[in-house]
Amino acid sequence: xxxxxxxxxxxxxxxxxxxxxxxxxxxxxxxxxxxxxxxxxxxxxxxxxxxxxxxxxxxxxxxxxxxxxxxxxxxxxxxxxxxxxxxxxxxxxxxxxxxxxxxxxxxxxxxxxxxxxxxxxxxxxxxxxxxxxxxxxxxxxxxxxxxxxxxxxxxxxxxxxxxxxxxxxxxxxxxxxxxxxxxxxxxxxxxxxxxxxxxxxxxxxxxxxxxxxxxxxxxxxxxxxxxxxxxxxxxxxxxxxxxxxxxxxxxxxxxxxxxxxxxxxxxxxxxxxxxxxxxxxxxxxxxxxxxxxxxxxxxxxxxxxxxxxxxxxxxxxxxxxxxxxxxxxxxxxxxxxxxxxxxxxxxxxxxxxxxxxxxxxxxxxxxxxxxxxxxxxxxxxxxxxxxxxxxxxxxxxxxxxxxxxxxxxxxxxxxxxxxxxxxxxxxxxxxxxxxxxxxxxxxxxxxxxxxxxxxxxxxxxxxx
RNA sequence: UCCUCAAUAGCUCAGUUGGCAGAGCAUGCGGCUGUUAACCGCAGGGUCGUUGGUUCGAGCCCAACUUGAGGAGCCA
Numbered sequence: 258x259x260x261x262x263x264x265x266x267x268x269x270x271x272x273x274x275x276x277x278x279x280x281x282x283x284x285x286x287x288x289x290x291x292x293x294x295x296x297x298x299x300x301x302x303x304x305x306x307x308x309x310x311x312x313x314x315x316x317x318x319x320x321x322x323x324x325x326x327x328x329x330x331x332x333x334x335x336x337x338x339x340x341x342x343x344x345x346x347x348x349x350x351x352x353x354x355x356x357x358x359x360x361x362x363x364x365x366x367x368x369x370x371x372x373x374x375x376x377x378x379x380x381x382x383x384x385x386x387x388x389x390x391x392x393x394x395x396x397x398x399x400x401x402x403x404x405x406x407x408x409x410x411x412x413x414x415x416x417x418x419x420x421x422x423x424x425x426x427x428x429x430x431x432x433x434x435x436x437x438x439x440x441x442x443x444x445x446x447x448x449x450x451x452x453x454x455x456x457x458x459x460x461x462x463x464x465x466x467x468x469x470x471x472x473x474x475x476x477x478x479x480x481x482x483x484x485x486x487x488x489x490x491x492x493x494x495x496x497x498x499x500x501x502x503x504x505x506x507x508x509x510x511x512x513x514x515x516x517x518x519x520x521x522x523x524x525x526x527x528x529x530x531x532x533x534x535x536x537x538x539x540x541x542x543x544x545x546x547x548x549x550x551x552x553x554x555x556x557x558x559x560x561x562x563x564x565x566x567x568x569x570x571x572x573x574x575x576x577x578x579x580x581x582x583x584x585x586x587x588x589x590x591x592x593x594x595x596x597x598x599x600x601x602x603x604x605x606x607x608x609x610x611x612x613x614x615x616x617x618x619x620x621x622x623x624x625x626x627x628x629x630x631x632x633x634x635x636x637x638x639x640x641x642x643x644x645x646x647x648x649x650x651x652x653x654x655x656x657x658x659x660x661x662x663x664x665x666x667x668x669x670x671x672x673x674x675x676x677x678x679x680x681x682x683x684x685x686x687x688x689x690x691x692x693x694x695x696x697x698x699x700x701x702x703x704x705x706x707x708x709x710x711x712x713x714x715x716x717x718x719x720x721x
Numbered sequence: 722u723c724c725u726c727a728a729u730a731g732c733u734c735a736g737u738u739g740g741c742a743g744a745g746c747a748u749g750c751g752g753c754u755g756u757u758a759a760c761c762g763c764a765g766g767g768u769c770g771u772u773g774g775u776u777c778g779a780g781c782c783c784a785a786c787u788u789g790a791g792g793a794g795c796c797a
Contacts, residue, residue, distance in 0.1 A: 286757085286758075286759090288756050288759050289756095290755085290759090290760095291753055293754060293755070293756085294756080295757075310755080310756095313754095326748095327747095343755085343756095343757085344756095344757055362748055363731070363747095365732080367731085367732060367733095367747055367758090368758050369746055369747080370732095370733075371732065371733080372733075374789065375733090377789095429796065430795090466797090489795090489796075489797085491795060492722060492795090493794075494722090495793085495796095496790095497796085498795085498797080499797095504797065583793090593793085593794090594792090594793075595793095647796085690797060691797075692796090692797030693797085694797080705790095
């Protein structure tokens, strides 16, 4: 039996109108009267449901079907009827229903609104709800759009390692990876751990960033990107942080900070446009039920040029408005969340690049500017989410990089392979990191990172 | 890690000044010939997060703990 997908019915309606079709899916709602009834079927291929009409005298097992619970899996055949005057454009007048899998009366998803907190406890069932079906289809489409953007421009996709024995990169607390029996070590009472006995012969961790590794491939392929999981063991409990998240890190050779920002802006506009064209129904749903200004805001992002401001200019601007802030603003300290949001939401009302931060609050590998005080770094701030992208031009001068490492308390001998890149054919290069979940949040309007990760891992929570 | 708030039926919530534990939805049964979170009737469903305290009496007041949420820091 050839199955028709509900997506096809909506996308190529003329082709299926008045024809006999067979569909399979799960019951979202069921309404039964004495001699007829309706089933809303979702087959997973499309955001919207197909209404199936059941008539007692046309369906052999009507009584059995009428007792089905929400969540049951069925296969139904019949004629696709056009219903231009009804709420739905068409419906399936069913003549045959096969029950594939029953559900029970304690099915936890009701035909009503649930809180996101409750649905987080049902991570295995929540993709069956409207909101999460929309979120995770958009997540998939966005991931594809990112690959499409970079591949169309000749970027090489590099798989940087998940496990790393590199010393700290200053990007955050790391999860240790070990095959040592820690219970045995604890019981033995020994004072220190002999990592030479560990799997890799030294201490190893899960990666906090693929950047240093991908820079090596940048120096071979010129334009490269990573897109993979990243792990941070920070004890941070916010709507924007997870212990396991996905990051996109492009790196471009023979390029400076301006090229980097141009790339970031083009990429963001590209993936948002792609999503709005390819997830129409989902985006409309978000605009209606999650964030009323979403489509307008995203259209504004696509059509306007991003703003630019240097860190120093931003500090001057914020100092004039200091009454509005809880925290004071001083040159040399990092911008607070309230400052970032004020800049992007109130001052500019669109995405803004803040550039040239003081070197002391940024990473060692960032390009030292001619003033000797700032580095060629950029953060892209967006309304609603805050920092979406962080990037920089990299320090390409061997001696400067070594002294920057020493200033940051790192031993250059631990980074021999990284320094080699400055020894053999160094050139200006730049890159950025984009938190994929923050992008999904920005595009969907969802307010909590736990609701854009299929199975979120946060402090104290690794269920499912 | 810090600050604030919350926890009552399967879900979403109400519960007055400390005095009999409530509603809607869901569930079960019955009704209904075009429903759209269908509708109408009836029924079942509770250790009020946990532990302790104050009180004649605690869902309500107090303390600690647990869990969750929001904000801050850290960051992507």
